[in-house]
Amino acid sequence: MKTWIAFWNILKKDIQNYYLKPPNISWGIIFPLSWTLMQMIRSSGGMNLSDIREMLPGLMAMSVLFGTTSMLAVTITFERKGRSFDRLLLAPISLDIMVAAKLSGAILFGFFNAFVPVIFAAFFADLSGINWGAVLLAVFLIAVTSTLLGLMIAVSAKEVFEAQTFSNFFRFPMLFLCGLFLPISSLPIFLRPLSYLLPLTYGTDLLSGSILGTSILSSVLCVLLLLAFTAALFIFCQYNIRKKWIL
Amino acid sequence: MNTMDIVTVTNLSKHYGDFIAVNGISFSIRRGEIFGFLGPNGAGKTTTINMMIGLARPSSGSILIDGIDGVKNVKKAQSIMGIVPDESNLYDEMDGFENLCFCGALYGMRKATRETRAKELLEQFGLTQAGKRPFKAYSKGMRRKLTIAAGIIHKPEMLFLDEPTTGIDVESARQIRQLLLELKQGGTTVFITTHYIEDAERICDKIAFIAGGSIVASGTVPELMESVSHGHTIRLAADTDLEPFAEELQAHFSGCTVETGTDHAVTLISEKRIALSPVLQYLDGQGISVFEAKELRPSLEDVFVKVTGIEAAKLKKEKEKGGVAK
Numbered sequence: 151m152k153t154w155i156a157f158w159n160i161l162k163k164d165i166q167n168y169y170l171k172p173p174n175i176s177w178g179i180i181f182p183l184s185w186t187l188m189q190m191i192r193s194s195g196g197m198n199l200s201d202i203r204e205m206l207p208g209l210m211a212m213s214v215l216f217g218t219t220s221m222l223a224v225t226i227t228f229e230r231k232g233r234s235f236d237r238l239l240l241a242p243i244s245l246d247i248m249v250a251a252k253l254s255g256a257i258l259f260g261f262f263n264a265f266v267p268v269i270f271a272a273f274f275a276d277l278s279g280i281n282w283g284a285v286l287l288a289v290f291l292i293a294v295t296s297t298l299l300g301l302m303i304a305v306s307a308k309e310v311f312e313a314q315t316f317s318n319f320f321r322f323p324m325l326f327l328c329g330l331f332l333p334i335s336s337l338p339i340f341l342r343p344l345s346y347l348l349p350l351t352y353g354t355d356l357l358s359g360s361i362l363g364t365s366i367l368s369s370v371l372c373v374l375l376l377l378a379f380t381a382a383l384f385i386f387c388q389y390n391i392r393k394k395w396i397l
Numbered sequence: 398m399n400t401m402d403i404v405t406v407t408n409l410s411k412h413y414g415d416f417i418a419v420n421g422i423s424f425s426i427r428r429g430e431i432f433g434f435l436g437p438n439g440a441g442k443t444t445t446i447n448m449m450i451g452l453a454r455p456s457s458g459s460i461l462i463d464g465i466d467g468v469k470n471v472k473k474a475q476s477i478m479g480i481v482p483d484e485s486n487l488y489d490e491m492d493g494f495e496n497l498c499f500c501g502a503l504y505g506m507r508k509a510t511r512e513t514r515a516k517e518l519l520e521q522f523g524l525t526q527a528g529k530r531p532f533k534a535y536s537k538g539m540r541r542k543l544t545i546a547a548g549i550i551h552k553p554e555m556l557f558l559d560e561p562t563t564g565i566d567v568e569s570a571r572q573i574r575q576l577l578l579e580l581k582q583g584g585t586t587v588f589i590t591t592h593y594i595e596d597a598e599r600i601c602d603k604i605a606f607i608a609g610g611s612i613v614a615s616g617t618v619p620e621l622m623e624s625v626s627h628g629h630t631i632r633l634a635a636d637t638d639l640e641p642f643a644e645e646l647q648a649h650f651s652g653c654t655v656e657t658g659t660d661h662a663v664t665l666i667s668e669k670r671i672a673l674s675p676v677l678q679y680l681d682g683q684g685i686s687v688f689e690a691k692e693l694r695p696s697l698e699d700v701f702v703k704v705t706g707i708e709a710a711k712l713k714k715e716k717e718k719g720g721v722a723k
Contacts, residue, residue: 151505152504152505153505155502155505155506155507156502156503156504156505158502159499159502159503160503163488163491163499167488167490167491232486232489233482233484233486234486234487234488236452236482236486237486237487237500237503237547238503239451239452240450240451240452240475240478240480241475241503241504242472242473242475242476242503242504242505243472243503244472396451396452396453396454
């Protein structure tokens with residue numbers, strides 16, 4: 151019970167202090183909207199609102215990726231810099247529970263970000279026939295893996311600007327390699343193995359399958375691979391946390 | 398481990414590569430006492446406290462806190478600790494009340510309990526009005542007080558404070574010392590690191606001096622003073638210059654060394670206790686009126702200087718760097 155009181159209060163504190171602050175709310179809305187509009191203009195040379203469904207998997211994946219990695223990496227680095235993070239390290243709850251509470255806030259933020267393009271699209275396109283259960287699962291798994299990537303950055307960065315730089319170092323290559331802009335099959339052959347090393351590739355494919363009905367791999371395989379990425383990233387982060395946060 | 402001891406540290410070391418921050422230190426703290434850990438900047442105080450509270454992993458040695466292995470079972474040990482770091486580490490965005498409630502929640506306190514306790518503490522620390530203000534709007538003294546309040550919200554058995562009075566005003570420093578004494582009366586054991594020797598002298602039951610990562614002396618304040626005291630020293634001040642009588646005094650009171658000083662004063666130093674009455678009678682017989690006789694005792698600062706080899710001037714410089722307290 152005591153552990154859950156601590157868990158819930160860390161999560162609540164993060165949501166109130168960071169995720170529900172006006173700049174982050176507006177960022178969470180404006181960023182996905184901007185991407186949506188940009189893609190629409192680019193795709194048809196003019197405003198073709200009915201194409202928006204085609205863009206949804208990519209827009210949702212991007213919104214989650216940017217929302218989660220930015221927020222977690224920056225908030226943890228910010229708290230570590232201000233030493234308020236020590237208070238969490240000194241609490242009599244296991245490191246895993248404390249980290250899980252921090253991750254949960256970012257996952258929720260990413261989750262809600264993902265549905266901004268969906269709400270926008272609902273006004274202009276027919277969204278019937280979408281497998282919403284699979285969409286929710288895909289968004290959740292993308293949010294979890296992206297948040298863990300954010301955590302990996304947060305463990306390594308000492309300054310907020312370092313966290314932002316590291317985040318972009320990971321995120322922008324991922325956008326071009328995971329099949330969001332270019333199909334993986336059209337990438338140079340030496341880059342294709344890299345695509346399959348990225349969790350976002352499987353998340354995007356899962357979203358494509360559930361929204362558009364087209365995917366490269368089977369949904370089950372994508373889910374299993376995303377779960378494997380989650381486990382691997384969690385273990386890696388756990389190892390790094392014990393090494394770098396407790397000196 | 399003595400049953401009276403709440404903390405037992407044995408051969409504790411911390412190395413960062415080739416650099417030895419803490420070198421095989423051992424000490425114990427009795428339940429309900431205030432234990433002072435004194436040393437200059439960089440002596441190893443913060444590294445030691447960080448190992449004890451679980452923010453740093455010892456390279457070797459053991460830490461036993463209330464029978465709990467503080468190295469292997471850190472989280473259990475942390476549940477009985479209150480921790481006040483050298484820099485306030487509360488949340489700038491939250492107000493005083495919210496900060497205290499959040500800290501209580503980290504120790505699993507239920508909402509009603511932590512809110513009642515937070516209000517009590519704000520009142521105790523004179524921060525009731527400030528409780529609604531964001532932490533970032535607090536003065537340095539208020540920040541320190543709220544950080545201490547956050548450290549004791551869950552009524553810990555053992556409180557660790559790292560440099561609690563550094564850089565704060567005289568009144569806040571006095572209030573903090575008073576609070577520590579009250580906590581001690583309530584049965585809380587306190588471990589305090591400081592480089593303010595006067596703080597330690599005023600409130601600590603036991604003191605350990607650390608320099609270069611090693612404990613160079615430890616004991617109660619009288620024990621430590623005894624270690625630098627060489628017999629008995631009395632300073633006499635009279636209405637006339639006593640310098641011409643110094644040799645006579647020394648001859649008359651064998652075993653005493655007489656030193657002359659300014660302001661018509663002499664200092665008598667002896668291995669044994671000096672009986673005052675014969676000295677006064679002798680000087681009276683010489684027509685000299687003594688208007689002040691004072692026993693000179695070594696200060697804790699003398700002990701510190703002796704055991705660490707650090708000059709008082711350097712200490713003063715460190716104090717000035719540290720802030721304005723005192």
